[in-house]
Amino acid sequence: MPDQRADADTAVRNTHRNPGMALELDWVEAARVNLSAAERRAATLTTRRSVKKEYQAAWLVKSITCMDLTTLAGDDTPGRVQRLCAKARRPLRDDLVEALDLADRPPTTGAVCVYPTMVAPAVKALAGSGIPVASVATGFPAGLTPLPQRLAEIRYAVGEGAAEIDIVINRAQVLNRDWAALYDEVKAMREACGEAHLKTILATGDLKTLRNVEAASLVCMMAGADFIKTSTGKEDVNATLPVSLVMVRAIRDYQARTGERVGFKPAGGLRTAKDAIAWLILMKEELGRPWLEPELFRIGASSLLADVERQLEHFVTGRYSAGHRHAAA
């Protein structure tokens, strides 16, 4: 099988940071997106391209290494987080790892993503694994607590050992097109992160237009976001391919203008191996190979791994097992 695994030797996946830049309002205001063209292009990603047989298995393993294995539920407990971390360390059964010829470097997930009070148990459970802990923060998922509390929450999560912070932006600032306010808040959040990497969740399902999605993507990158992320998983509409296309093209434009590579994280509602392949195709076609690594690409998901494991089992054995055999994640 082609080897597309990522290195999982350190708990910080990407040492490079996006330094950000001054807010360039002209660039933000010039954002324009042709909705039907974006929808047509997104549709071709899953119809024109397909990935077959052993390449499909390699891509599915790749999707595991890029997965932020997530639990963000009101009834999360340290016990649940420990079980999730065990799955992150060993996302595939040993017999599948052997059969896929991965025993010398078995895959792990890209990160584990939890609420701030679950960071400490996650850090403990992942000690020595090289898997970073990501924490949501800033009043996730609505982001409507006062700014000092949102910044304090970031500092708390970093203090507990989170290496990555997934913040939510203030959607009202986008809907009011108050780009300076959005820029200032995200910049303050980046400062509060210290060494931790900043992912900015746009909650695209709340932003009304693709033009707003593009503009918000640019403002977050200008303010120093290391990743831009689609959704919390709690909006009515979460990650979609047209929205993701707009965001990755904003990443491309930002790189062309600044030379900086910003990562992308689709999240929310991604549950099937087919979804994982579709987003990997998007990354490869729009941004190229560097964005097929966990340093620049993550899939945020609470229930995707089960189907990926099931499809890999089918690849290895020719049979599907019952869904309940892959209960965790």
Ligand SMILES: O=C[C@H](O)COP(=O)(O)O
């Ligand atoms: O950031 C990750 C999302 O909250 C996960 O959403 P999901 O539960 O729909 O997979």
